[in-house]
Amino acid sequence: MTTLDLPGLLTDPATLENLSHDEAEWAPAGTPAAAFRPQSTEDVQDAVKACAANGVPIVPRGAGTGLSGGANATDGCLVLDLSRMNRIIEIDAENLLAVVQPGVVNDDLKKAVAAQGLWYPPDPASSPWSTIGGNVATNAGGLCCLKYGVTRDYVLGLEVVMGGPVSYGTAVKLGRRTNKGVAGYDLTSLLVGSEGTLGVVTEITLRLRPAPRPPATVVGAFASLVDAGQAVALSTRRGLQPAALELIDRACLQAVEDWKHLGIEPDTEAMLLARAETPEDADGLVAAFTDAGAAWTERSTDSAEAEALFAARRLTYPALERLGPLLTEDVCVPRSAIPVMLARIEEIGTRHGVQIATIAHAGDGNLHPLLITPPGDDNARIAAQAAFEDIITEALALGGTVTGEHGVGLLKRDGMIRELGPDVCSLQQSVKHTLDPLNLFNPGKA
Numbered sequence: 361m362t363t364l365d366l367p368g369l370l371t372d373p374a375t376l377e378n379l380s381h382d383e384a385e386w387a388p389a390g391t392p393a394a395a396f397r398p399q400s401t402e403d404v405q406d407a408v409k410a411c412a413a414n415g416v417p418i419v420p421r422g423a424g425t426g427l428s429g430g431a432n433a434t435d436g437c438l439v440l441d442l443s444r445m446n447r448i449i450e451i452d453a454e455n456l457l458a459v460v461q462p463g464v465v466n467d468d469l470k471k472a473v474a475a476q477g478l479w480y481p482p483d484p485a486s487s488p489w490s491t492i493g494g495n496v497a498t499n500a501g502g503l504c505c506l507k508y509g510v511t512r513d514y515v516l517g518l519e520v521v522m523g524g525p526v527s528y529g530t531a532v533k534l535g536r537r538t539n540k541g542v543a544g545y546d547l548t549s550l551l552v553g554s555e556g557t558l559g560v561v562t563e564i565t566l567r568l569r570p571a572p573r574p575p576a577t578v579v580g581a582f583a584s585l586v587d588a589g590q591a592v593a594l595s596t597r598r599g600l601q602p603a604a605l606e607l608i609d610r611a612c613l614q615a616v617e618d619w620k621h622l623g624i625e626p627d628t629e630a631m632l633l634a635r636a637e638t639p640e641d642a643d644g645l646v647a648a649f650t651d652a653g654a655a656w657t658e659r660s661t662d663s664a665e666a667e668a669l670f671a672a673r674r675l676t677y678p679a680l681e682r683l684g685p686l687l688t689e690d691v692c693v694p695r696s697a698i699p700v701m702l703a704r705i706e707e708i709g710t711r712h713g714v715q716i717a718t719i720a721h722a723g724d725g726n727l728h729p730l731l732i733t734p735p736g737d738d739n740a741r742i743a744a745q746a747a748f749e750d751i752i753t754e755a756l757a758l759g760g761t762v763t764g765e766h767g768v769g770l771l772k773r774d775g776m777i778r779e780l781g782p783d784v785c786s787l788q789q790s791v792k793h794t795l796d797p798l799n800l801f802n803p804g805k806a
């Protein structure tokens with residue numbers, strides 16, 4: 361039962377169950393009191409005011425594709441499902457910007473701006489489903505952030521329904537529409553990546569770019585994971601600028617091959633897939649892969665082939681999901697440390713007897729070891745949890761971070777405390793307390 365008086369409140373248990381968790385299968389989820397699907401900023405304001413008056417926590421939600429439990433319900437909360445606020449309000453080709461509601465799906469925005477010869481670069485692998493609001497709240501990365509940056513680099517301005525020093529339910533406009541601007545503290549950037557803990561994003565002004573030249577794909581197949589890591593380090597050292605540089609290990613390739621039969625060679629231990637936007641970069645990547653010991657390399661000759669060569673990357677996550685619940689890691693290490701980190705992940709998997717499949721935005725040093733456990737095997741889950749913690753420890757020891765792009769959510773709270781230390785954690789808590797003294801916005805996360 362809920363005391364909230366909002367039109368169209370959802371309380372059906374099956375709907376609430378669906379809306380109570382994201383894709384992080386290992387993160388705990390509570391039971392919401394209700395869910396609400398606002399259609400406008402005013403609806404969000406009404407919901408936040410009602411929650412503040414009744415002391416009900418608010419869990420904002422986009423498409424629920426998060427991998428850290430950030431959108432998971434807390435007991436008795438109101439889930440604010442923003443997927444219906446999905447209007448592209450404006451595309452301003454002259455000033456290279458777009459204004460959107462938070463529920464716009466990333467690929468829908470890409471298509472709409474492409475029709476005007478423009479490009480919105482941030483491309484999380486979840487772009488067919490994830491929302492711009494969720495991307496902003498997690499500061500999502502993706503494949504092309506290696507060259508073009510992450511979501512934060514494209515957020516010019518935000519409308520946010522906040523609490524704290526302004527009363528709960530006040531909508532404020534942060535940031536700007538201009539290319540430059542330094543008035544005041546950069547609260548826009550503070551909100552980007554805040555995982556719904558400081559307010560609800562209701563409108564986003566985004567920077568666009570002119571459409572890029574269609575890239576070529578360069579593939580390298582390696583007999584060892586560490587050789588592939590060396591190829592990444594070599595590409596960086598030689599100053600190459602691929603738009604994406606992705607690594608897929610043997611376990612991922614095998615899962616894709618077993619599912620889709622693409623004809624992947626059985627002796628390939630790791631594959632690198634790069635997008636090159638200039639012939640010089642394509643030549644350089646082929647040379648770097650070869651010099652690092654690639655068994656073979658291939659380079660696309662047209663756009664269709666370029667896309668086809670990337671197929672294994674796109675299919676990896678769903679192929680692995682077929683094998684059992686996945687515990688998804690997201691550590692990021694300095695790029696030069698990739699070969700060492702890959703070797704340590706292999707060693708951790710062997711030591712704990714855990715099957716680990718690794719995909720990586722390798723050019724960024726952002727590794728996604730995916731820990732696979734047979735369904736219903738409790739001992740395997742305990743071993744996977746221990747391996748997960750060891751991977752975090754090794755990444756921190758190499759000067760890395762516990763989360764490169766998926767966010768802290770519920771899965772990385774301990775890791776974040778280890779990474780930031782007590783002084784920085786207490787600064788973070790004072791920001792949260794100032795902006796949300798009632799602790800209503802996504803409590804217990806980040």
Ligand SMILES: Cc1cc2nc3c(=O)[nH]c(=O)nc-3n(C[C@H](O)[C@H](O)[C@H](O)COP(=O)(O)OP(=O)(O)OC[C@H]3O[C@@H](n4cnc5c(N)ncnc54)[C@H](O)[C@@H]3O)c2cc1C
Binds near residue numbers: 419420431496500
């Ligand atoms: C197959 C797959 C591939 C993925 N690949 C990538 C990748 O390459 N790069 C990457 O960065 N991530 C990736 N992800 C993770 C995920 O897609 C991103 O974190 C994405 O940004 C989440 O968007 P969403 O709309 O699903 O948000 P949700 O999962 O619904 O929410 C994510 C967080 O944002 C908050 N939130 C959502 N909307 C709002 C709002 N309007 N205001 C305030 N807070 C809000 C939620 O409370 C939660 O904390 C992947 C996930 C999957 C399943």
